[in-house]
Amino acid sequence: MTSVLILALLLAQQTAPPEKATLSGTVVDSITGLPLGKASVIARHVSGQDPGASTTTDARGNFLLVDIDAGQYRLAVRRNGYLDTYFGAKQVGDGFGSTITLTSGQRLQGLQVKLMPFGVIAGTVRDADGEPVAGAAVEIYASSYQAGRRRIQSISGPITTDDLGQYHMVAIPPGRYYASARMRRGYGDEVTVDHSAKSKTLPEIPVTTFYPGTLDPSGARAIDVAPGGRATGIDIAIIRSPLYKVSVHVDAPTGFRGGAALQYAIEGFGWIGNSRNINPQDVEINGVPPGSYILRFGASMPQKPIDGADDGVPDGCGSSTPLTVKQGDVEGPRVALGRCAELIGHVTRDDGKPLRRDGVSGFVGYDGSGDNRVIRDDNTFRLTVSAGSHTLDFSNMIKANGLYIKSVRSGNQDFLRNVIILADSEHLDLEVVLAADGGSVDGIVTDSDSKPVPGARVVLISNETALRSRPDYTPSVTANEAGHFEIKNVAPGDYKLFAWEDIERDSWFDPDVLKDFEARGQAVSVKAKDNQTANLTVLR
Numbered sequence: 001m002t003s004v005l006i007l008a009l010l011l012a013q014q015t016a017p018p019e020k021a022t023l024s025g026t027v028v029d030s031i032t033g034l035p036l037g038k039a040s041v042i043a044r045h046v047s048g049q050d051p052g053a054s055t056t057t058d059a060r061g062n063f064l065l066v067d068i069d070a071g072q073y074r075l076a077v078r079r080n081g082y083l084d085t086y087f088g089a090k091q092v093g094d095g096f097g098s099t100i101t102l103t104s105g106q107r108l109q110g111l112q113v114k115l116m117p118f119g120v121i122a123g124t125v126r127d128a129d130g131e132p133v134a135g136a137a138v139e140i141y142a143s144s145y146q147a148g149r150r151r152i153q154s155i156s157g158p159i160t161t162d163d164l165g166q167y168h169m170v171a172i173p174p175g176r177y178y179a180s181a182r183m184r185r186g187y188g189d190e191v192t193v194d195h196s197a198k199s200k201t202l203p204e205i206p207v208t209t210f211y212p213g214t215l216d217p218s219g220a221r222a223i224d225v226a227p228g229g230r231a232t233g234i235d236i237a238i239i240r241s242p243l244y245k246v247s248v249h250v251d252a253p254t255g256f257r258g259g260a261a262l263q264y265a266i267e268g269f270g271w272i273g274n275s276r277n278i279n280p281q282d283v284e285i286n287g288v289p290p291g292s293y294i295l296r297f298g299a300s301m302p303q304k305p306i307d308g309a310d311d312g313v314p315d316g317c318g319s320s321t322p323l324t325v326k327q328g329d330v331e332g333p334r335v336a337l338g339r340c341a342e343l344i345g346h347v348t349r350d351d352g353k354p355l356r357r358d359g360v361s362g363f364v365g366y367d368g369s370g371d372n373r374v375i376r377d378d379n380t381f382r383l384t385v386s387a388g389s390h391t392l393d394f395s396n397m398i399k400a401n402g403l404y405i406k407s408v409r410s411g412n413q414d415f416l417r418n419v420i421i422l423a424d425s426e427h428l429d430l431e432v433v434l435a436a437d438g439g440s441v442d443g444i445v446t447d448s449d450s451k452p453v454p455g456a457r458v459v460l461i462s463n464e465t466a467l468r469s470r471p472d473y474t475p476s477v478t479a480n481e482a483g484h485f486e487i488k489n490v491a492p493g494d495y496k497l498f499a500w501e502d503i504e505r506d507s508w509f510d511p512d513v514l515k516d517f518e519a520r521g522q523a524v525s526v527k528a529k530d531n532q533t534a535n536l537t538v539l540r
Contacts, residue, residue: 018069018070018104018105019104019105020066020067020068020069020104020105021068021069021070021102021103021104021105021106021107021108022064022065022066022067022068022106022107022108023043023064023065023068023073023075023100023102023108023111024062024063024064024065024107024108024109024110024111025062025063025109025110025111025112025113026057026060026061026062026063026111026112026113027039027041027057027061027063027077027079027112027113027114027115028061028112028113028114028115029082029114029115029117030114030115030116030117030227031116031117031227031228034061035057035059035060035061035062036057036061036079036082036115037057037058037059037060037061038056038057038079038080039056039057039061039063039077039078039079039082039115040054040056040077040078040079041054041055041056041057041063041065041075041076041077041113042054042075042076042077043065043068043073043074043075043076043100044073044074044075044076045069045071045072045073046071046072046073046074046099047071050069052076053065053067053068068102069102070102070103070104070106071101071102072099072100072101072102073099073100073101073102074086074087074097074098074099074100075087075097075100075111075113077113077115079115081117081118082115082116082117082118083115083116083117083118083171083173085097085113085114085115085116086098087100087111087113087454087455087481088454088455088478088479088480088481089455089478097455097478098454098455098478098479098480098481099478099480100480100481101480108481111454111481116173116174116227116228117227117228118170118171118172118173118228119172119173119174119225119226119227119228119229119230119231120168120169120170120172120225120229120230120231120232121140121169121172121177121179121223121225121231121232121234122166122167122168122169122230122231122232122233122234123166123167123179123211123232123233123234123235123236124161124164124165124166124167124235124236125138125161125165125166125167125181125235125236125238126165126235126236126237126238127183127206127237127238127240128206128237128238128239128240130237131165132161132164132165132166133161133165133181133183133238134161134162134163134164134165135160135161135183135184136160136161136165136167136181136182136183136184136238137158137159137160137181137182137183137184138156138158138159138160138161138167138169138179138180138181138236139154139156139157139158139159139179139180139181139270140154140155140156140159140169140172140177140178140179141153141154141155141177141178141179141180141268141269142155142175142176142177143175143176143177143178143222144175144504144505145504145505145506145507145509145510146506149509150510151267151268152178152266152267152268152269153268154268154270155177156169161181172225172231173225174225174226174227174229175224175225176222176223176224176225177222177223177224177225177231178210178211178217178220178221178222178223178269179210179211179220179223179234179236180208180209180210180211180217180220180236180269181208181209181211181236181238182206182207182208182209182238183206183238201242202242202243203242204240204241204242205240205241205242205243205287206238206239206240207238207239207240207241207243207289208272209236209237209238209239210236210269211223211234211235211236212235212236212237213236213237213239214239215239215241215289215290215291216291216292217264217265217266217269218265218266218292241289241290242289242290242327243286243287243288243289244288244289244290244325244328244329244330245284245285245286245288245329245330246262246273246284246285246288246295246323246325246329246330246333247282247283247284247285247329247330247331247332247333248260248282248283248284248285248295248297248332248333248335249281249282249283249332249333249334249335250281250282250283250297250298250299250335250337251281251334251335251336251337252280252281252299252337253299253337255301256280256299256300256301257277257280257299257300257301258277258280258281258282258283258297258298258299258337259275259277259283259297259298259299259300259318260275260283260285260295260296260297260298260335261273261275261285261295261296261297262275262285262288262293262294262295262296262323263293263294263296264291264293264294265291265292265293265294265322267294272287272288272289272291272293273285273286273287273288274286274287283297288325289325290325290326290327291324291325292322292323292324293322293323293324293325294320294321294322294323295320295321295322295323295333295335296318296319296320297318297319297320297321297335297337298317298318298319298337299318299337317337317338317339317340317341317384317385317386317387318337318386319335319337319338319386319387321333321335338386338387338424339387339424339425340384340385340386340424340425341384341385341386341387341422341423341424341425341426341427341428342382342383342384342385342426342427342428343381343382343383343385343390343392343420343422343428343430344380344381344382344427344428344429344430345380345381345382345383345392345429345430345431345432346379346380346429346430346431346432347375347379347380347381347394347397347432347433347434348379348431348432348433348434349401349403349433349434349435349436350406350433350434350435350436351435351436353436355379355397355401355434356400356401375397385422387422387423387424387426388421388422389419389420389421390419390420390421390422391419391420391469391470392408392420392430393470393471393472394432394434394472395471395472397434398434398472398489399489401434402436402488402489403434403435403436403438403489404434404435404438404473404489404490404491405432405433405434405435405472405473405491406433406434406435406491407431407432407433408430408431408432408433409430409431409433410428410429410430410431415430416467416470416473417464417466417467418466435491436489437492437528437529438488438489438490438491438492438526438528438529439490439492439526439527439528439529439530439531439532440486440487440488440489440490440526440530440531440532441460441486441487441490441495441497441524441526441531441532441533441534442484442485442486442487442531442532442533442534443484443485443533443534443535443536444479444482444483444484444485444535444536445458445479445483445484445485445499445535445536445537445538446483446535446536446537446538447501447537447538448537451483452479452482452483452484453479453483453499453501453538454479454480454481454482454483455478455479456478456479456483456485456499456500456501456536456538457476457478457499457500457501457502457503457505458476458477458478458479458485458487458497458498458499458536459474459475459476459497459498459499459500459508460474460475460476460487460490460495460496460497460524461474461495461496461497461498461508461514461521462474462493462494462495463493463494463495463496464493468509468511468514469509471506471509473491474508474509475487475489475490476508479499485499490526491526492526492527492528493525493526494523494524494525494526495523495524495525495526496518496521496522496523496524497521497522497523497524497534497536498517498520498521498522498536498539499536499537499538499539500517500538500539500540501538501539501540502540503539517539520539522534522536
């Protein structure tokens with residue numbers, strides 16, 4: 001009888017469902033520290049397969065999530081008037097913040113999520129006579145690091161001014177911005193030919209104007225927005241200017257169609273004018289005000305199927321040249337296409353095991369442009385590129401496979417530490433070897449009072465200068481809710497380890513930024529299949 005009871009108890013224990021976990025904390029304003037009620041809190045499983053567990057903070061900013069399955073979660077929080085935030089994310093765009101690990105029956109308490117009030121950029125657009133312009137298109141540009149380089153990019157798309165010529169853009173993260181305005185010409189912004197009564201001087205047309213009032217984006221005034229800041233009074237007076245024509249002859253091969261377009265000299269501020277082909281080799285760009293530009297040109301073969309999965313440039317290889325428009329049309333620049341170069345690569349593991357083919361494991365980044373190319377089933381890739389300097393980024397592939405880059409070579413040439421420089425028509429075969437014997441580094445990030453710093457950005461940077469510009473050789477992670485971090489699959493070598501409480505993403509690739517922290521990094525030497533522990537004090 002006793003044996004039967006013991007067996008019944010054992011069976012009951014085996015069939016009892018695991019005890020659920022709970023998660024609680026507070027949501028506060030990152031500036032004032034005051035609690036925030038009515039904030040939506042969502043615990044999302046990192047697998048993305050299960051529905052999120054949600055609740056709302058009370059008047060004191062408290063939240064409590066109950067009956068949560070054990071597992072790893074990311075905590076998303078949103079509230080009217082604030083930027084959407086993940087727990088542990090120190091800035092917008094800083095990934096998904098810290099991962100929260102819950103065990104069966106755990107009661108995790110005391111989490112604090114700081115929401116940043118969003119900023120505002122607002123102003124009025126007027127014409128040259130001071131009259132408000134209704135329906136003007138306003139564009140906002142952000143300055144940020146991408147792939148380790150400072151870049152400008154449009155973040156808003158056109159915002160249309162109201163009947164008073166006013167525009168108002170909300171949900172602006174802290175940072176540096178620029179603004180431009182232009183008058184809409186009509187449906188589709190169609191190109192027209194002026195048939196006004198002729199005069200000796202060209203008519204002046206309203207053109208794209210950068211704040212506070214310049215045609216040249218290099219003269220645009222920066223708009224600095226603090227957390228929750230309101231940059232109002234960003235008024236733009238649209239300039240009138242004569243417009244000119246740029247005629248370009250593209251020496252395209254037989255059967256190819258030449259193309260050309262003008263871009264502002266500072267990349268990221270967009271394009272200028274309207275291009276059309278007069279014939280396969282002659283391009284006309286209309287509506288160009290005086291200024292300094294970059295003429296970009298190339299060629300394509302009409303109706304040719306584009307095998308974009310493997311070829312960076314499916315047809316002819318484009319190029320660019322500076323071009324200045326003064327007081328008059330620019331007639332007849334002849335531009336010659338360069339002959340395409342080609343990168344052929346083969347990726348293998350040094351232990352001979354197959355590479356994973358699922359998810360992002362089949363992608364290789366190209367020149368930090370976000371332009372990813374598929375690696376074929378036989379682990380080869382082919383990139384048709386213009387002559388010049390190129391860098392390949394294997395970050396996605398090594399993360400998906402749990403590996404590191406051991407070497408990138410072509411014969412005796414090392415392209416792990418050297419930029420790939422290709423001439424016209426040059427062909428380069430690369431052998432990329434990945435390895436699985438990497439080490440790891442873990443530890444705790446604390447502040448000056450020895451308290452854990454969840455969400456700290458931890459970056460491992462090689463002591464070799466030639467490797468510091470490689471995203472796939474500079475791993476970064478976010479400390480979890482207990483301030484713990486772990487960096488896996490690290491190539492054996494000597495590094496410095498940094499932990500920042502708040503730093504602009506990817507700015508550590510900038511030598512001018514890193515030099516201010518270099519002496520405060522913690523030295524760590526990583527060996528094959530070895531783990532190093534390094535507890536860090538957060539940098540501010």
